[in-house]
Amino acid sequence: MGLTSDKVLALAVSSAVGLFVGTVWLWPRLARRGLRAVGGRVGLLLSTQLALFAAVGLGANQAFGFYASWADLFGQEDEVGVVVDHTPARGPLRVVDTRRVPGAASARPQVGGQIQKVGIVGRTTRIATPAYVYLPPEYFQPQFRTRTFPAAVVLTGYPGTAEALVDKLDYPRTAGRLAAGGRMQPMILVMMRPTVAPPRDTECVDIPGGPQTESFFAKDLPDAVSGHYRVGSEPGDWGIIGDSTGGYCALKLAMHHPRTYAAGAGLSAYYKAPIDATTGDLFHGDEELRNRANLWWYLEHMPAPDTSLLVSSSKVGESNYKDTLKFIERVKATKLTRISSVILESGGHNFNTWRREIPGTLEWMSGRLSG
Incomplete structure (x- = not known):
């Protein structure tokens, strides 16, 4: 799927929404001490933020046409x-x-x-x-x-x-x-x-x-x-x-x-x-x-x-x-x-x-x- 594909944008938005819902749902279970709980919280927050950043970036790229393809994005x-x-x-x-x-x-x-x-x-x-x-x-x-x-x-x-x-x-x-x-x-x-x-x-x-x-x-x-x-x-x-x-x-x-x-x-x-x-x-x-x-x-x-x-x-x-x-x-x-x-x-x-x-x-x- 291309960088400017609607499917890619929809996937990124869905991932961001899913991770947000998952974070809200799982947060009570991870609200305890311990490396596993802390690691889980950090992982969920980081994943949600990355997914949100990707969705916003892809949406902005579709609106303003900064990059036409993955190769263009990565300098190829x-x-x-x-x-x-x-x-x-x-x-x-x-x-x-x-x-x-x-x-x-x-x-x-x-x-x-x-x-x-x-x-x-x-x-x-x-x-x-x-x-x-x-x-x-x-x-x-x-x-x-x-x-x-x-x-x-x-x-x-x-x-x-x-x-x-x-x-x-x-x-x-x-x-x-x-x-x-x-x-x-x-x-x-x-x-x-x-x-x-x-x-x-x-x-x-x-x-x-x-x-x-x-x-x-x-x-x-x-x-x-x-x-x-x-x-x-x-x-x-x-x-x-x-x-x-x-x-x-x-x-x-x-x-x-x-x-x-x-x-x-x-x-x-x-x-x-x-x-x-x-x-x-x-x-x-x-x-x-x-x-x-x-x-x-x-x-x-x-x-x-x-x-x-x-x-x-x-x-x-x-x-x-x-x-x-x-x-x-x-x-x-x-x-x-x-x-x-x-x-x-x-x-x-x-x-x-x-x-x-x-x-x-x-x-x-x-x-x-x-x-």
């Missing part, structure tokens, strides 16, 4: 095993599976759209990574067969799972609903993790002697997707969205590469790449690279990028609230870069908050990309 990355064709003649993108859009009214792509699981290999960076591509219903309809569509890259946080963008954050279903209601134009979504060299958190940086992650997202990814799907390749055709680490990446990529990404939305983003045990040494003493990864420094020392940015936070529950207000003012001072925001009264750094922000973000993104 199994997603890397996705079959990817490295033969240049086959192209940098290969479809490995198709699936129905969750909650769609029909399994027919012309009606409900389609999600394709793909493997992508960067032509210049040689980074290989899986992704999910959402194709709207219009993509399959005969009257639109010659039309190109705008596209948005959608990034998770760290560690995150690309599946959570589909199943937990409901990006495809939300995009389909908004487009059907005329609130946004049909768009292709490329959903993936920013962690393209797992388990390392590269913070979308071109690491000296390491993964060239920024180049992958700025050049290789749009080229691969545009070469396989009917996506526009002109400035204004691409946007990028992310939450947490993915939000920082989205803002940085839109600022660094405005001719690739006409708009970047950072939900619960931070504004400077951290250095910790998950990232390792990102810059290897390269002060210019370190500065460019600091969005505060970039706004102060580099020419203002001709792009549109969106940031989000909450007055209560988000640690980035004050920094986000300061970032808005810094961007407004550039006069060229455009800034928008979603500020909630309250909301934590979690899926529930981002689900509240995603509809508005998709509408905003749609209005800033070419049709």
Whole structure:
């Protein structure tokens, strides 16, 4: 049974409840002196607490999608095993599976759209990574067969799972609903993790002697997707969205590469790449690279990028609230870069908050990309 299985959660909850009832039932018999009685009390309390901890942990993981599998939980990355064709003649993108859009009214792509699981290999960076591509219903309809569509890259946080963008954050279903209601134009979504060299958190940086992650997202990814799907390749055709680490990446990529990404939305983003045990040494003493990864420094020392940015936070529950207000003012001072925001009264750094922000973000993104 998988880590996110309802059966596993039900078993954990049942075990916790059973141990609690057993503890209450057996406690009078163990309320005496002696090693056996004391050991029994300790064993029951410890077992009950462990079962309760497991049930709460599994429930939180199902709600927020921290880990997708047991291997992911214990640091054994199994997603890397996705079959990817490295033969240049086959192209940098290969479809490995198709699936129905969750909650769609029909399994027919012309009606409900389609999600394709793909493997992508960067032509210049040689980074290989899986992704999910959402194709709207219009993509399959005969009257639109010659039309190109705008596209948005959608990034998770760290560690995150690309599946959570589909199943937990409901990006495809939300995009389909908004487009059907005329609130946004049909768009292709490329959903993936920013962690393209797992388990390392590269913070979308071109690491000296390491993964060239920024180049992958700025050049290789749009080229691969545009070469396989009917996506526009002109400035204004691409946007990028992310939450947490993915939000920082989205803002940085839109600022660094405005001719690739006409708009970047950072939900619960931070504004400077951290250095910790998950990232390792990102810059290897390269002060210019370190500065460019600091969005505060970039706004102060580099020419203002001709792009549109969106940031989000909450007055209560988000640690980035004050920094986000300061970032808005810094961007407004550039006069060229455009800034928008979603500020909630309250909301934590979690899926529930981002689900509240995603509809508005998709509408905003749609209005800033070419049709």
